[in-house]
Each structure stands twice: as C-alpha cells, then as structure tokens.
Amino acid sequence: NAGVTQTPKFQVLKTGQSMTLQCAQDMNHEYMSWYRQDPGMGLRLIHYSVGAGITDQGEVPNGYNVSRSTTEDFPLRLLSAAPSQTSVYFCASRPLGAAQGREKLFFGSGTQLSVL
Amino acid sequence: AQTVTQSQPEMSVQEAETVTLSCTYDTSESDYYLFWYKQPPSRQMILVIRQEAYKQQNATENRFSVNFQKAAKSFSLKISDSQLGDAAMYFCAYAKTYKYIFGTGTRLKVLA
Numbered sequence: 001n002a003g004v005t006q007t008p009k010f011q012v013l014k015t016g017q018s019m020t021l022q023c024a025q026d027m028n029h030e031y032m033s034w035y036r037q038d039p040g041m042g043l044r045l046i047h048y049s050v051g052a053g054i055t056d057q058g059e060v061p062n063g064y065n066v067s068r069s070t071t072e073d074f075p076l077r078l079l080s081a082a083p084s085q086t087s088v089y090f091c092a093s094r095p096l097g098a099a100q101g102r103e104k105l106f107f108g109s110g111t112q113l114s115v116l
Numbered sequence: 117a118q119t120v121t122q123s124q125p126e127m128s129v130q131e132a133e134t135v136t137l138s139c140t141y142d143t144s145e146s147d148y149y150l151f152w153y154k155q156p157p158s159r160q161m162i163l164v165i166r167q168e169a170y171k172q173q174n175a176t177e178n179r180f181s182v183n184f185q186k187a188a189k190s191f192s193l194k195i196s197d198s199q200l201g202d203a204a205m206y207f208c209a210y211a212k213t214y215k216y217i218f219g220t221g222t223r224l225k226v227l228a
Binding site: 056 | 120122125151159160161163166207209214215216217218219220221
C-alpha cells in the first residue's frame with residue numbers, strides 16, 4: 001500500500017498564479033482533509049470531505065477550493081496564489097468509522113509551497 | 117469553538133530521563149478524542165498515542181503515557197527513558213466527528 005500520496009513535494013509560484021496540489025489514497029478512506037502548517041501555528045484544517053461529492057470548510061478555507069469526484073482523490077486548488085499562502089500543506093485521510101473522530105489520521109508527506 | 121494550547125514551545129531532556137509535555141484544550145463536548153502526534157525532521161506525522169474522553173484510564177504505549185484530566189481539560193504526554201530518536205515536534209490534537217484541532221507544537225530536544 002502506498003498510503004497517502006501528495007504531489008508535488010515542492011513548488012514555487014508567483015503571486016497570482018494558480019495551481020493544484022494533488023492528494024491520492026489507496027486505503028478506500030471516506031474521509032480526506034487538507035491542512036496547512038505554519039511556524040508557530042500548528043496544523044490548521046482548510047477543507048475536508050466525507051465522500052465523493054461531499055466537501056465542507058475547515059478553519060482556514062479562504063483562497064482554496066476543493067472537490068471530490070472519486071473516493072481516492074482530493075485535490076486542493078489555489079486559484080490566485082498569494083504570499084500568505086506560503087506554507088507546508090498536508091493531506092490526511094481516515095475511515096469514517098463507527099466512532100467518528102476515534103481513528104487516527106493517515107498523513108501524506110507534505111508539499112512545501114512558496115509564493116513569491 | 118474548540119481550542120488546543122501547548123504552552124511549551126521547546127523542551128529539553130537528557131537521554132534516558134523522563135519528560136512531560138503539556139497540553140490543555142477547551143470544549144463543551146463530553147465525548148471526543150485526543151491525540152499526540154510526533155513530527156521528526158522528515159516532516160512525517162506519526163501517531164504517538166490516543167485517548168478516548170469517555171475512558172477514565174490513561175492510555176499508554178510502551179515508553180509513552182498520558183495524564184488525562186477531563187475536568188481540568190488537560191492532556192499531558194510523558195516520555196520515559198528518552199531516546200535520541202524521540203527528538204521531534206510534538207503536536208497535541210483534539211478530534212470530534214470530522215474536525216481536528218491541533219496545538220502549536222512543542223519541539224523536544226534530547227541531549228546525549
């Protein structure tokens with residue numbers, strides 16, 4: 001099993017450019033989510049999904065779009081990148097489970113994004 | 117809204133000694149889950165230990181144990197017999213249904 005795969009691992013953008021961070025998992029997890037990690041801020045939830053066609057906002061959703069067309073994939077789109085979006089981005093998944101919230105998150109290896 | 121606070125930005129411990137990392141949280145829920153995650157320099161997020169709020173018994177995983185005080189909303193992590201490989205960022209996290217709230221992290225240094 002590959003687990004949670006994120007691409008690319010590093011990316012540099014210019015202000016105003018758009019891009020998509022890819023996330024794929026092969027564990028048939030219904031729940032997928034995106035976090036950003038900034039120094040001194042910990043990990044903050046951007047968006048999450050509990051299944052194909054179902055997404056919802058997290059703590060810091062502004063400037064990011066998501067969609068979920070398949071169970072495996074959950075891409076994160078930056079429509080017009082800003083320097084404030086410079087961060088490390090993590091994708092994470094887990095099964096929904098009978099006791100929601102009990103299961104641990106399976107994390108990808110992260111994407112380091114710099115916006116100049 | 118729920119919050120998670122880690123008041124120790126950095127801690128140091130001698131190899132083979134014991135260290136305790138602090139975490140407090142705020143919630144009005146009675147049923148939730150708490151986690152400690154480790155992030156080494158590789159950036160990988162690794163689950164260390166998990167606690168279910170409805171269980172009074174403190175969770176343990178080998179050298180790692182927690183002191184869960186539900187009334188005080190405190191969830192500290194104790195690492196016994198510290199090893200050089202324990203050096204990492206440690207994040208406390210609160211989970212309820214679909215949302216996870218992470219603390220700002222504590223960087224643990226292990227001194228040889």
